Amino acid sequence: xxxxxxxxxxxxxxxKILAQIRKVVTRPWVIxxxxxxxxxxxxxxxxxxxxxxxxxxxHGPGCPxxxxxxxxxxxxxxxxxKPEVIFCxxxxxxxxxxxxxxxxxxxxxxxxxxxxxxxxxxxxxxRQNPERQVVxxxxxxxxxxxxxxxxxxxxxxxGLHNFSELACHVLVPPAITALLGSPENRxxxxxxxxxxxxxxxxxxxEEISRRYxxxxxxxxxxxNDILEGLLMLVRQLEAGRFEVENQxxxxxxxxxxxxxRQMVSEVFEVVDQKWRGIGELPASGLRIxxxxxxFDAARKFGCESLQxxxxxICISGVVLQGLKKPGDCPAFGRECKPEHPLGATMVSxxxxxxxxxxxxxxxxxxx
Amino acid sequence: xxxxxxxxxxxxxxxxxxxxxxxxxxxxVNKVCLEYVPEIELGQYTxxxxxxxxxxxxxxxxxxxxxxxxxxxxxxxxxxxxxxxKPL
Ligand code: SF4
Numbered sequence: 001x002x003x004x005x006x007x008x009x010x011x012x013x014x015x016k017i018l019a020q021i022r023k024v025v026t027r028p029w030v031i032x033x034x035x036x037x038x039x040x041x042x043x044x045x046x047x048x049x050x051x052x053x054x055x056x057x058x059h060g061p062g063c064p065x066x067x068x069x070x071x072x073x074x075x076x077x078x079x080x081x082k083p084e085v086i087f088c089x090x091x092x093x094x095x096x097x098x099x100x101x102x103x104x105x106x107x108x109x110x111x112x113x114x115x116x117x118x119x120x121x122x123x124x125x126x127r128q129n130p131e132r133q134v135v136x137x138x139x140x141x142x143x144x145x146x147x148x149x150x151x152x153x154x155x156x157x158x159g160l161h162n163f164s165e166l167a168c169h170v171l172v173p174p175a176i177t178a179l180l181g182s183p184e185n186r187x188x189x190x191x192x193x194x195x196x197x198x199x200x201x202x203x204x205x206e207e208i209s210r211r212y213x214x215x216x217x218x219x220x221x222x223x224n225d226i227l228e229g230l231l232m233l234v235r236q237l238e239a240g241r242f243e244v245e246n247q248x249x250x251x252x253x254x255x256x257x258x259x260x261r262q263m264v265s266e267v268f269e270v271v272d273q274k275w276r277g278i279g280e281l282p283a284s285g286l287r288i289x290x291x292x293x294x295f296d297a298a299r300k301f302g303c304e305s306l307q308x309x310x311x312x313i314c315i316s317g318v319v320l321q322g323l324k325k326p327g328d329c330p331a332f333g334r335e336c337k338p339e340h341p342l343g344a345t346m347v348s349x350x351x352x353x354x355x356x357x358x359x360x361x362x363x364x365x366x367x
Numbered sequence: 368x369x370x371x372x373x374x375x376x377x378x379x380x381x382x383x384x385x386x387x388x389x390x391x392x393x394x395x396v397n398k399v400c401l402e403y404v405p406e407i408e409l410g411q412y413t414x415x416x417x418x419x420x421x422x423x424x425x426x427x428x429x430x431x432x433x434x435x436x437x438x439x440x441x442x443x444x445x446x447x448x449x450x451x452x453k454p455l
Contacts, residue, residue, distance in 0.1 A: 090417065117397075117417065117418055118399070118400070118417055118418020118419070119417065119418065120385075120400060120418055121418070140416075140417065143416040143417070143421070144416055144417045146403055146416075146419055146421065147400070147416065147417045147418055147419035148417075150385075150400065150402060150403075150419065154383065154384075154385065157384065158383065195414065195416060195421070198414060198421050198422045199421055249425065249428040250424050250425045250428040251373075251414050251422045251424060251425070252422070253422070257403055257404075257421055257422060259402070259403050259405070260403045260419075260421060263403075
């Protein structure tokens, strides 16, 4: 076990932080954790049960797999089915349902679909297979954009014109802004995803915090990070403060990772972006710039408009906005299970429905 | 997609003009790109996303929270309970 891990998972530490939260809290507060990784850590550790009843944790839209729009999935399926294509994706995209099928179905029908852990692996495949087209499904938040940008710049350097990315990046601050601006908003404080802040820094959150008078704490992903982030947030809420604080100081610097941010803005430009289940949010996505058009799979393979169809029962849209919890969905654990998911929130390792299915199914189905 | 666990740099090398490294995650070794953390040195810890190291873990900051927790730990252990009120 590496030295950094054990302390951040130590239940004795957790208990102590919980006791401090109990001491500080006097009124009910609604708090959103934005990041799906945090949602899983919370549900898995049972932290939501252990917290004082005053704290209502709602789960946010921070699962890139879940919010990748259906059109992008359907486009990925169409490209992956082409005989000249080697289609590369992170593993958790393989079972995300498009309108009709998923990438696994395309693979069993003969499509060359491969799992990679890094866009550089896809680049390596492009070097080894000059006669094939290698397409990487470049999805994610601000955390994956730097790597995906680097792969494109490297492909250009090496003249690897058989490499391209089907890019669909989403940005966290515009989503938080949209949620805060909604008349249905109940959330009073945010745990911001520490890893997104590691790349982007804190300045965008400072603006949001000032504008909406809402406290935001950049928080790590380990259970005790989350508890500490909650403590900092509750302290602010109880004192009527609204500031941006940094719980995850060991990784988050105020300006973020400047080199990574520069590379992202060299390759991508900010555009309006559709979020699955939520709809189009202004300036909330990244598109490959015209200058790198040869590495843009959407341009290379055409963007014919697709007829997309969502499941009629799935309420993942409101789950992603923190308005409902997975247990409120009539299909949860019945028609919708990880083996045959109706929505992306049931597939992804960061989706709220899959977290509830893994750790809370018996409790929910028994009520 | 988001890996919470930091890895320890055990090797640094160049590949196709990029600064690369091998990270140790408590026994599992992975190859990652170090271009975004050019200052990183052998033995340091880093947070990685999809094959790219994005920050060097600040040892001093990490140490600070450990010290606070060590104190917590001792006093909580005296109470002899775990998170859910069960005896240790
Ligand atoms: S349980 Fe399934 S159907 Fe219901 S919201 Fe979640 S993904 Fe959609």
